[in-house]
Amino acid sequence: MLWPDRAMLKLLESLDSDRLLPLAGIPTMGVKLIKEGNMSKNFEAQGIIHSIDETRSYGANGFTKREFVIKLTGDGEKPEYPNYVALELLKDKCALMDAYRVGEEVVVHFNLSGRLWAKPGNPEKCFTSLQAWRIERAGAEGSAPSAGADYDQFAQTMPNYDDDVPF
Numbered sequence: 001m002l003w004p005d006r007a008m009l010k011l012l013e014s015l016d017s018d019r020l021l022p023l024a025g026i027p028t029m030g031v032k033l034i035k036e037g038n039m040s041k042n043f044e045a046q047g048i049i050h051s052i053d054e055t056r057s058y059g060a061n062g063f064t065k066r067e068f069v070i071k072l073t074g075d076g077e078k079p080e081y082p083n084y085v086a087l088e089l090l091k092d093k094c095a096l097m098d099a100y101r102v103g104e105e106v107v108v109h110f111n112l113s114g115r116l117w118a119k120p121g122n123p124e125k126c127f128t129s130l131q132a133w134r135i136e137r138a139g140a141e142g143s144a145p146s147a148g149a150d151y152d153q154f155a156q157t158m159p160n161y162d163d164d165v166p167f
Contacts (some may be wrong), residue, residue, distance in 0.1 A: 046107045046138055047072040050084055053105040055094040066094040073105060073138075087130045096135050 045068030055066040065088055072083040087110055089096055100106060110132045118124040 006034070029096045042109060042133075043109060044109045045072060045085060046071065046074040046105070046108055047085065048105050049100055049102050050103060052097050052100070063091070064094050064124055065090055066097055068097055068132075069105065070108065085130065089132050100135065100137075107136045107138050108132050109134040109136075 029165050034098040050071050052149045053067040055064050067086055069084050069086050072085060077083065087108055110130045113129040115127055116124055117127060153165050
């Protein structure tokens with residue numbers, strides 16, 4: 001059985017949540033689940049930006065990646081035991097960090113991603129990534145509404161059509 005690395009366990013322990021999501025084989029761990037879709041689950045973390053790396057290109061096809069680190073804040077965080085978490089932005093999302101500076105407090109929405117790698121003759125390794133896809137200033141007025149709010153507003157403005165279709 002493969003176990004998450006120590007840094008990932010620290011992250012999972014540090015995120016405050018009303019609803020706990022049991023993760024494979026780790027019954028006491030949980031993260032804040034934001035939205036559940038068919039293919040992936042989305043999570044969020046709040047923290048102060050500690051460092052922002054430059055955008056880097058890899059391979060002949062120009063794959064881009066940008067990493068940044070936040071110091072987790074919010075309910076349940078103890079300043080005497082700071083938690084630093086590395087996240088990454090991929091492809092067109094790399095530009096999201098251009099609007100932020102070290103020291104700003106943000107809310108990062110991300111997906112957990114993992115893959116296995118095995119070198120012949122060596123044990124299998126598991127790599128885990130936190131792939132950010134949205135970043136917002138913490139406590140910002142007028143931040144983007146959740147997808148649920150958009151749907152509710154759309155549903156209220158739709159005319160009441162007859163559901164009986166001719167086919």
